[in-house]
Structure formats: structure tokens, C-alpha cells
Amino acid sequence: MGKIPENILNEIQDRCDIVEVISNYISLKPSGRNFKACCPFHHEKTPSFVVSPDKQIYHCFGCNSGGNVFNFIKEYEKMDFIDAVKMLAEKTGVKLPEYKSHDDQDSSVVSTLYSINDIAVNYYSNFLEKAGSSSDVKRYIVKRGLDAVVLKKFRVGYADSSWKALIDYLSGRGVKQDMILKAGLVTKGKDGAYYDLFRNRIIFPIFDARDKVVGFGARVMDEAMPKYINSPETAIYKKGLHLYGLNFAKANIKEKNFAIITEGYLDVMTCHQYGVANSIASLGTALTTEQIRLLKRYTHNVVMLYDADQAGEMASLRGLDLFLEEGMNVKIATLEKGHDPDSFLRKFGREKFDTAINKSKSLFTYKLDILKNKFDKRDPESKAEIIKEMLSTIYKVKNAIVKAEYIRLLSYELSVKEDAVWEELKKIKDKRPSDFNRSKQDVKRPIEISPAEKILTRLMLEDINVVKIVKDELKPSDFRNHDIRNIAEALFLIDTDGGLIDVGRLINSMENKVPQNVVSFIVNEEVDIKDKEKNVCDCIMSIKKENRSRLLKDIQSRLDIAQKSGYEEEEKRLLEEFNQIIKKGV
Ligand SMILES: [Zn+2]
Numbered sequence: 102m103g104k105i106p107e108n109i110l111n112e113i114q115d116r117c118d119i120v121e122v123i124s125n126y127i128s129l130k131p132s133g134r135n136f137k138a139c140c141p142f143h144h145e146k147t148p149s150f151v152v153s154p155d156k157q158i159y160h161c162f163g164c165n166s167g168g169n170v171f172n173f174i175k176e177y178e179k180m181d182f183i184d185a186v187k188m189l190a191e192k193t194g195v196k197l198p199e200y201k202s203h204d205d206q207d208s209s210v211v212s213t214l215y216s217i218n219d220i221a222v223n224y225y226s227n228f229l230e231k232a233g234s235s236s237d238v239k240r241y242i243v244k245r246g247l248d249a250v251v252l253k254k255f256r257v258g259y260a261d262s263s264w265k266a267l268i269d270y271l272s273g274r275g276v277k278q279d280m281i282l283k284a285g286l287v288t289k290g291k292d293g294a295y296y297d298l299f300r301n302r303i304i305f306p307i308f309d310a311r312d313k314v315v316g317f318g319a320r321v322m323d324e325a326m327p328k329y330i331n332s333p334e335t336a337i338y339k340k341g342l343h344l345y346g347l348n349f350a351k352a353n354i355k356e357k358n359f360a361i362i363t364e365g366y367l368d369v370m371t372c373h374q375y376g377v378a379n380s381i382a383s384l385g386t387a388l389t390t391e392q393i394r395l396l397k398r399y400t401h402n403v404v405m406l407y408d409a410d411q412a413g414e415m416a417s418l419r420g421l422d423l424f425l426e427e428g429m430n431v432k433i434a435t436l437e438k439g440h441d442p443d444s445f446l447r448k449f450g451r452e453k454f455d456t457a458i459n460k461s462k463s464l465f466t467y468k469l470d471i472l473k474n475k476f477d478k479r480d481p482e483s484k485a486e487i488i489k490e491m492l493s494t495i496y497k498v499k500n501a502i503v504k505a506e507y508i509r510l511l512s513y514e515l516s517v518k519e520d521a522v523w524e525e526l527k528k529i530k531d532k533r534p535s536d537f538n539r540s541k542q543d544v545k546r547p548i549e550i551s552p553a554e555k556i557l558t559r560l561m562l563e564d565i566n567v568v569k570i571v572k573d574e575l576k577p578s579d580f581r582n583h584d585i586r587n588i589a590e591a592l593f594l595i596d597t598d599g600g601l602i603d604v605g606r607l608i609n610s611m612e613n614k615v616p617q618n619v620v621s622f623i624v625n626e627e628v629d630i631k632d633k634e635k636n637v638c639d640c641i642m643s644i645k646k647e648n649r650s651r652l653l654k655d656i657q658s659r660l661d662i663a664q665k666s667g668y669e670e671e672e673k674r675l676l677e678e679f680n681q682i683i684k685k686g687v
Pocket of ligand 1 (some may be wrong): 141
């Protein structure tokens with residue numbers, strides 16, 4: 102759990118309500134004292150995801166994910182625990198102390214990489230400024246029509262054809278060679294020497310959403326191949342996690358409540374130059390779930406801007422289903438043939454561009470149009486093909502009303518009975534290989550705890566007085582389940598007179614010893630325990646009995662071996678042990 106002090110975690114928890122935090126991501130419905138929803142971590146139709154405002158924890162009884170508010174953010178945003186804490190600290194205005202992540206070395210590497218990137222950005226952009234107006238890079242920039250303001254804003258730079266210029270520059274500033282390698286700025290040659298990775302290229306720094314440079318993209322200025330090279334993955338740069346330009350666009354995206362997603366660096370820069378300040382790029386062809394979730398913090402509406410060449414590609418359309426899975430609205434805008442956003446804006450200007458954006462079609466309409474062009478919709482087999490392809494998208498629409506409307510439209514467009522389309526949809530539901538695999542992967546190990554241990558722990562978690570009783574009767578090692586043992590250990594250490602135990606906090610205090618979902622599982626399970634006192638006694642007794650009979654069985658089997666092997670002394674000792682346990686009773 103890193104080294105964030107428990108009191109800080111508690112302070113953050115005190116200032117945010119888990120129901121409110123989770124409501125920002127999914128819609129929760131009240132259910133008794135708790136709230137319920139369909140689980141965001143696995144695919145389901147009936148809600149088994151429970152949030153308890155009293156205990157400030159959540160649990161899904163379908164896939165067994167659960168924990169406190171930090172665990173939710175961590176899982177949902179696919180962040181490190183520490184980043185989840187940071188995010189909530191920011192929201193709640195709690196100041197985090199300077200801390201070192203996993204270990205001191207890690208965090209110092211990370212901060213060194215950021216500062217190396219900063220130095221490199223300055224180096225490259227100085228180089229660009231100094232380049233003569235007849236240089237390749239300046240001519241390229243003029244050709245692409247990029248103005249000085251946008252170049253400066255995106256901190257564009259230039260690497261000349263030297264093999265060692267950046268290394269020498271960084272070394273001269275005291276940066277160690279192995280750190281330059283870790284920053285992904287150099288490659289190791291066959292001779293073992295380091296060389297600059299980017300040569301003779303225009304350099305686009307890649308920022309994270311907080312304005313920090315995490316990596317670089319570099320493009321040639323002629324037709325040489327490869328056209329682009331990017332930083333390799335480093336401790337601070339992972340492919341598919343960032344959206345290019347989001348740091349500059351996020352405020353405008355929030356304001357306009359939609360984002361325009363383009364293909365590449367130059368599209369984004371040209372868009373911003375023309376005042377289209379809500380444009381970003383995916384940095385790669387297919388968007389990832391992580392990127393979509395990142396964007397979802399600012400808007401739920403996306404316009405994909407395709408050029409005419411890629412517009413008809415079914416494969417790139419299928420990728421857009423991910424937006425629907427994340428509950429986002431996605432529309433598609435196309436530009437005239439032969440144009441990308443960059444060339445289009447420069448030729449036709451902003452107004453025509455806005456018109457193209459305003460004319461964007463929903464994924465449903467767009468896809469159906471393509472399919473209708475591709476297949477003859479009078480032919481029954483083709484019809485079935487269109488419906489199958491459309492249903493794979495409709496299936497992913499989260500909103501039931503929108504879904505029903507699409508089904509209605511689809512049956513109307515193809516003159517098919519609506520019932521038949523619904524029936525086909527049902528078939529998809531029954532066998533979705535991709536979804537099936539995913540949810541299977543997401544489902545956590547089943548939690549196997551004997552009823553007595555489960556009920557007793559539940560009762561302990563509810564009342565410190567029960568803890569006191571159990572503590573007198575059982576040792577942590579008396580519990581069979583390893584996690585329960587650790588929970589008992591933590592509970593036995595609690596030193597308060599108050600009745601209620603703050604489960605959300607307890608999860609913090611147990612560090613990584615107990616999976617958070619085990620605690621939330623025990624606490625959130627809806628069982629009505631009537632006679633508490635009797636239940637406590639019964640459970641303690643049952644655990645003792647179980648342990649006793651297990652112990653006796655164990656001795657018995659060792660006794661058998663001793664007898665068969667003729668170890669008389671051992672036999673005698675075991676017999677004595679056996680009799681003593683019998684005599685002692687439970
Ligand atoms: Zn679940």
C-alpha cells in the first residue's frame with residue numbers, strides 16, 4: 102500500500118462518500134440501507150453490485166470485486182493504488198505528504214525520467230528554433246501550415262541527423278547513460294554504445310493529462326520509412342494509456358461536452374490552430390478501454406473524425422463498440438475524399454469543418470449505411486448478415502430505451518419483424534466469446550469460507566463487543582481460512598470501547614494482507630442474522646469442534662503410519678496426545 106500514512110487515507114475517506122464517488126461512474130439505485138447497480142467490472146443483467154453507505158464499502162456478488170473507495174477508483178480507472186489515493190486527495194482537498202511510491206528507487210527513477218524528458222523537450226525545441234528557414238524541418242512546417250503559436254504550445258522540436266547529439270547534451274548535464282536508456286531516448290548499438298533514437302525527425306512530445314511529458318513521437322520530413330517512430334514503453338509511458346492533446350483540450354471538451362478524436366499529431370495541432378480546441382488523437386489506430394475511461398472524466402460524447410479512406414472500414418468501426426460498452430455516445434464525421442482534418446481545415450476553413458462535425462452520424466446510422474451499400478438488402482442471407490453485424494453493436498448499447506429504438510429502426514429499415522431481431526439479439530447474448538472471456542478473466546477467485554467463520558467474522562465486523570468475546574475463546578490460528586485469520590488478527594488488535602467498527606478504515610489498516618474484496622464480501626452479504634448472541638456462541642463452538650476433529654483426524658493418520666512402520670515410541674506419544682484431546686473435550 103505504498104507509504105501513504107493510514108491517517109491520511111482515513112482523512113480522505115472521511116471527506117468523500119463512497120456512494121457519491123461511485124455515482125459519478127455508474128448509476129446507483131437505493132435498495133434498503135444500501136445501493137445497488139449492475140456491476141461495472143463484469144457483464145450482468147441483474148444487479149449484484151452493492152454499495153454500503155454505512156460501511157463505506159462496495160462488493161459485487163457476481164465477480165467478487167470489492168473494497169473501499171480507493172479500491173473502487175483503482176479498479177475502475179485501472180490506476181495504481183497510489184494514483185487512486187492522489188485523485189481522491191485532490192478531489193477532497195486533502196494534502197498528501199511527500200511520499201515515495203513502492204520503493205524509493207522506483208519513485209526516484211520516475212521523477213528522473215520526467216526531468217530527462219523535460220530537458221529533451223527543451224533541447225529539441227531549441228534546435229527547431231535555430232534551424233534555418235531553408236532546412237528540411239522548416240520547409241516541412243511551412244508545407245503543413247503550422248504557425249509559431251501552435252508549435253510552441255505543443256512544444257514541437259527537431260532532431261538532426263547526429264547520432265550522439267542528445268546523449269552528449271544530456272550527459273553534459275549530468276544525466277547517467279542508463280537513465281537516458283530508461284527514458285527511451287537512446288538505443289544500444291551492436292557495439293554496446295548508445296545512440297540517439299530520434300534522428301532527422303520532427304519531434305512531438307506526448308503529454309499526459311497533467312501536462313507532463315511522458316514520451317515522444319517523431320516523424321520523418323520526407324517519404325522515408327518508417328514515417329513515425331515513438332518512444333518505447335518506459336516507466337512513465339505505456340501504450341494505449343494516453344490521448345494526445347488531452348492536456349490542452351480537456352477544459353474545452355468539458356465546456357462543449359464533446360471531444361473530437363482524430364488520427365494523429367498534426368491533425369490535433371491543426372485543429373487547435375483553427376480554434377477547434379476540443380480535438381485529441383488516439384496515438385494508434387484502435388482506442389483502448391483505458392483511453393476511453395480517461396476521456397470519460399471530461400465528457401460522454403465523442404465524434405470520431407475519419408477521412409474518406411478509412412471511413413468504410415468495418416474493422417475500425419468495430420473498435421468503436423468499446424465506447425458503447427463504456428456507456429458513451431459515439432458519432433462519426435467524415436471529410437471529403439482525399440482529405441484528413443489537417444488538409445481539410447487548411448483548404449476549406451473552420452466553418453466547413455464545423456458543418457462536417459455537425460453532420461456527424463450516430464454509429465448505428467453510419468454502420469447501417471455502410472452495410473446497406475455493401476449488401477443487397479432484398480436478399481434474405483444478406484439481410485441476416487447486416488442484422489448480425491448491426492446487432493453486435495446494438496448489443497453493447499447500455500441504455501435500454503436506445504437499444505429498443507435501434508432494434509425498431511433496424512427491423513423497419515430491413516423490413517423484418519421486430520420479434521425476429523430481438524430473437525437474434527438474444528442469441529448473441531447467449532454466446533459472446535469476447536465478452537465471455539473477458540468477464541471470466543475479471544471474475545475473481547471464488548471466496549471459500551466456512552459458514553461459521555463467515556458469520557462470526559461478519560458479527561465481529563459489526564460489533565467490537567463480539568470481537569472481545571471471540572478473542573477470549575479463539576486464537577487467529579483457529580480460523581481455517583487464511584484471510585479470515587488475518588482479519589481476526591487485525592480485529593483483535595483494535596483497541597476501542599465503541600460499538601461500531603469502521604470497516605472502510607479497517608481495510609486501510611490491513612494493508613495488503615487481506616484482499617479487500619474478502620472483507621466487503623463478508624460485510625455486504627445480505628443475510629439476516631437474528632439471535633446474535635446465540636449465533637456467536639454457536640459459531641465459536643462449531644469452529645472449535647471442526648478444529649478438534651481435524652486435529653484428531655490428523656493424529657489418527659499419523660498414528661496409522663507409526664503403527665504400520667513399527668515406530669513404537671512415536672505411536673505411544675501420538676496415542677497420548679489423542680487421548681488428551683478426547684479428555685479435554687471441546
Ligand atoms: Zn461484478
